[in-house]
Amino acid sequence: MLDIEDLHTGYGETRVIFGLTLKAAAGRVLAILGRNGAGKTTTMKAVMGLLPASQGKIRIDGQDIAGRRTFDIARSGIGYVPETRDIFPSLTVRENLELAARLAPRNSAWTLDRVITFFPNLANRLSNGGNELSGGEQQMLAIARALLTNPKLLLLDEPTEGLAPIIVRQIHEKLAELKREGMTMVLVEQNFGFATALADDVHIIGRGRTAWQGTSQEIRTRTDVQRQWLGV
Amino acid sequence: MTFWIVQALNGLQLSMLLFLLSIGLTVIFGLMHFVNLAHGALYTLGAYAAVSAVAATGTYWGGFVFAPLAVAMAGVVLYTGLIRRMRKAGPMSQVLVTFGLIFVFLDLMRITWGDLALSIAEPTLFTGRSELLGVAYPTYRLFIIGLGLAVMLGLWVLLSRTQIGAMIRAGVDNDQMAACLGINVERLFFIVFCIGCALAGLAGAVAAPVLSVTPDMGTQILIPTLIVVVIGGLGSLKGAIAGSLMVGFIQTFGAVLAPQLASVSIYALLAAVLIFRPAGLFPAKA
DSSP states (O other), rough: EEEEEEEEEEEEEEEEEEEEEEEEEOOOOOEEETTTTTTHHHHHEEEEEEETTEEEEEEEETOTTTTTHHHHHHHHTTTEOOTTOOOOOBBHHHHHHHHHHHHHHOSOOOOOHHHHHHHHGGGGGGGGBBBGGGHHHHHHEEEEEEEHTTEEEEEEETTTTTHHHHHHHHHHHHHHHOOOTOOOEEEOOOOOHHHHHHEEEEEEEEEEEEEEEHHHHHHHOOOOHHIIIOOO | OOOHHHHHHHHHHHHHHHHHHHHHHHHHHHHHHOOOTTTHHHHHHHHHHHHHHHHHHHSSHHHHHHHHHHHHHHHHHHIIIIIIHHHHHHHHHHHHHHHHHHHHHHHHHHHOOOOOOOOOOOOOOGGSSEEEEEEEEEEEEHHHHHHHHHHHHHHHHHHHHHHHHHHHHHHHHHHHHHHHOOOOOOHHHHHHHHHHHHHHHHHHHHHHHOOOBOTTTHHHHHHHHHHHHHHHHTTTTHHHOOOOOOOOHHHHHHHHHHHHHHHHHHHHHHHHHHHOOOTSSSSOOO
């Protein structure tokens, strides 16, 4: 599904990722782990075309998207839930959702009604402004909005950051439900427990490249890898 | 009493001209953080385009229709030739280049239409005076006020009730996230830029019968327009409305009540807003 090959990227002169190769298989959940500043968010942004890839290939379903413009990449089937959630404050919750659903064909899997059933908390918030939501509601709206683009791949950057444990559990349940439905997801997380409980595969980034890769099951027993690359 | 009503209507009429100019400027800035100092020159171009169109068609309405179209076309040329390339150049280069454009336009218009002040006649439909609130007020100026209110209402409906309005607001809030939802923000900017240019052209055409058309009319109105944008808050319709009304009224009443302070008063207002509400009264970004 997502196939990154020898990616080099960063912020202007500051190189962050040098030669990252990573694969996310269709129908599976991949967690990208690593210390603060390892380049996880940077990788996500490079996939979305928000940061230029100075070298390497980013393929989605075999099609190279590196160098394409962000709106084009989004239209090729990637739903993005950024770390900062980025709910549009001057739009109502309903407008935030409708904007995302704008390009989806009529008979799409995800419709406004369906995301509201999926996240019932949003139902009575529809006419609220995007700036009037709690952190948990913002996160749910951000995920709902990404789903409404009817993506084949969902990128989630730190979906549990700064949320109360009860909300984290709710988000986990929802993402697990998406996983059962066969949604391909790539997840960046600091929360080791959350990530490994949800993901099938784990990819650790360290010093701007691949430090370790394997399955969630394997990483739980590899305390040496955890200590060296995650500091847990 | 008559004095107050007449001056209030004068203030309202100036406010509407300022609104037509500032709304384009503020939304363009809010959406793409692009400073277009040549916006005033586009207003002048609109006035001259109206003068020529009136001469060619023999009717005021020829200019009224042609000027916004002509200035929107100038906007297309400006955008594809210059602005698109300068999008990532940073504010300093943008300010310098669009500042330079002011002088390019100034001379182009001087060469094409000459230095002498031109004017066009009011449309026959709106000549003379009309009775309003017990005063006889020039009908054409009432038309300007009505037109300004109609454009405000139209833009309000467009921005708050339509999908493209939601896209524009989303783009002003966060252009990167808007792109992540598949919105072609660049094309959106182009459309908004052309609409902004058309409104500047419309302002020029509408002003032509009441003000004399000279090459520097745009530079005269540029400063008050920029003050409107800063007072109102970048990128917001509400801000452009509030800012235009404040600047229009203060300028009008300042000129008749305290002429010696008139030129200072809007700068005092600007300074006060910058001290107490540095982001403007109704900033688009909370």
